[in-house]
Amino acid sequence: MSRASDRAYNLIRSMILSGELQPGSQIREEALAELCGVSRTPVRDSLRRLEAEMFIRRNDSKRSFVAAWSLDDLEDAFHLRAMLESHAAKRAATRITRDQLARMRFQNAQLKQAVDAIHPDVPRFIDHNRQFHAILLKAAASERLTSMLSQVTEQPVVLRTARQYDLENLRRSHHEHEELLIAFENRDGDWAAAVMTAHIRRAFHAYAEAHSSYTEIGKSNLAA
Amino acid sequence: MSRASDRAYNLIRSMILSGELQPGSQIREEALAELCGVSRTPVRDSLRRLEAEMFIRRNDSKRSFVAAWSLDDLEDAFHLRAMLESHAAKRAATRITRDQLARMRFQNAQLKQAVDAIHPDVPRFIDHNRQFHAILLKAAASERLTSMLSQVTEQPVVLRTARQYDLENLRRSHHEHEELLIAFENRDGDWAAAVMTAHIRRAFHAYAEAHSSYTEIGKSNLAA
DNA sequence: GTGCAGCTTATTGTATACAAATGCCATTCG
DNA sequence: CGAATGGCATTTGTATACAATAAGCTGCAC
Incomplete structure (x- = not known):
């Protein structure tokens, strides 16, 4: 995209993700x-x-609002992501090149360093995880899959508990990645898919856990 | 969408689907x-x-072209569709209402009439099939799933062999739908998902078959 | 007090003019 | 003869003015 359009997109998106634009609030183009x-x-x-990308919803009269997702909606997104990403892992298992495998190993080593x-x-962990x-x-080599996954991967961040889950969970991610890489080395698509499904499901429960405690803090604040 | 925007969208889309705008050809906004x-x-x-929706692609310098999909790309789309739609069937199996089930039965009866x-x-078959x-x-009750599926369902039509597959295949669709409805009546999500996967996969091979014969006609024309 | 009509205001949709970027072609220089 | 470069043409991006539409309000009737 071009400069102005890019700037607007990134800015609005980050304002939604950071919570600066609150879920459910109306959005006016001119503002x-x-x-x-x-x-x-x-x-x-x-x-x-x-x-x-479903960050924004519009009512029948074309007014825009920041999307407000429930925990159920989020689980739905994670289900879809698990399905799509395990499919990607399966495809990648038989298509990945030596070079790509090496780069994944590198990213995984880096993200381990970030938490250890x-x-x-x-943030550094998150960045290497993203690259991984x-x-x-890329190795899965399906444009459509890539395009669809982009719709469900960034979504969870809207709950803003994203970066709060504990280091133990991040270390588990590292180990799951390791197992995934071994499945790749063995060109075992089913194995890779299973590991990925487990990986995403665990991530969901980590998010959900963090979210529920966050919610409870909120509740106790109201009660106090 | 509003009138002008709607008209443009539908017109351009139908021109792509009908082949009036040829795959690979450049698109100029003003034209x-x-x-x-x-x-x-x-x-x-x-x-x-x-x-x-991936009907159009843009190169790095923002020029637009009608997407040109290979048979492999198409199979990819069908794979994703099978995955997503069987997931939808699974969800629907335990959520569908009596009324929705009745309406699906009605649509399936109608599409049978259309081919029998x-x-x-x-075209009437296709319409009832779409509604089915x-x-x-709708019964699957996942907005995200709906949004994603819309990206892969209409795609095959670009090969324009869509309406050419034989009546026998359309009748098979009817029977598969029947089995799906029985799975729903039994609230058996796994069954429903399996039937749906088979349904979509068969549809793909029907398309592929029609396409390859179409291609061969094309080739023989060139050879003649 | 409630509900509706009509007006006012807020917000989005469309057209158009102009700016910026890119591709293309011809010309020139090595 | 080929490659690089300059300028022209084509195409897309952005701003802005105006049109259309929907929401909200005010006041009136019942």
Whole structure:
């Protein structure tokens, strides 16, 4: 995308993810345009994209609102992601190149370092994790799959408990990745798919756990 | 969508599906704008939507082209569709209401009539078939799933052999639908999912068959 | 007080003009 | 003769003005 349109998209998206734009709140094109320092044209463009990615919903009279997802909706997204990403793992198992495998190993080593360090660096973990999955997706060699997965992978972040799950869970991710790589070395698609399904399901429960405790904190605050 | 934007979207989409806009050919916004009798603004809107639906591709310099899918790409789409739609069937099995089930039965009876008539009406079959699957998807109650499936269901039509597959295959669809309904009556999600996977896979091979013969006719024409 | 009509205002949709980027072709230089 | 470069043409991106539509409000009737 071009400069103005890109800026608007990234800015609006990050405002949704950070919670700056609250779920359920209405979105006005002109207000965002001013915020982004561009005209309504690129903003509209961005809103359409975000709508396709289900970050934004529109009512019958075309007004836009920040999507508000329940925990059930989130589980739904995780189910779909598990299905699609395990399919990707299966495809990748028989298509991955030596080079890609090496790069996945590298990313996995890096993300281990990020959490095993004296001062764990979660954002760094997340970045290497993202790259790990990106290489896998590339190896799966299905544009459609890539396009669909992009619709369900970033979604959970909206609950903002994303980065709160504990280091133990992140270390488990590392080990699951290791197992995945061994399945790849053995070109065992079924194994790879099973590991991936388990990987995503565990991630969901980690999120759900973090979310429920977050919710309870909220509740206790109200009660106090 | 609003009138102008809607018109542009439907027109461009149907021109792609009908082959009027040939796969691989470049698309110019202004030309389409004239064709649709609207300005470039709603055309751009439509192009973005069609791009998200992968009917249109854009190169690095933002020029748009009609997507050209290979048979492999198509099989990929069918694989994804089988996966997603069987998941939908599984969910629907335990959620579907009496009313929805009755409506699915009705649609299936109608599509049987369409192909069993003395003068078979394939477009009518296709319409009832579409509604049958739409009710199922509604019963599955997952917006995300619905949104994703819309990306892979209409795709095959681009090969334009869509309506050419024989009546025998359409009758098989009817019978598979019948079995699906029985699985629903028994609230057996696994059964429903299995029937659906088989249903979609068979549909793919019917398409592939029709396509290969079509291709061969094309080849023999060139050879002649 | 309730509900509806009509007006006012807020918000989105469309057209158009202009800016920016890219591709294309011809020309020139090695 | 081939490759690089410059400028022109084509195409897309952005801003802005205006049109259309929907929401909200005010006041009136019952």
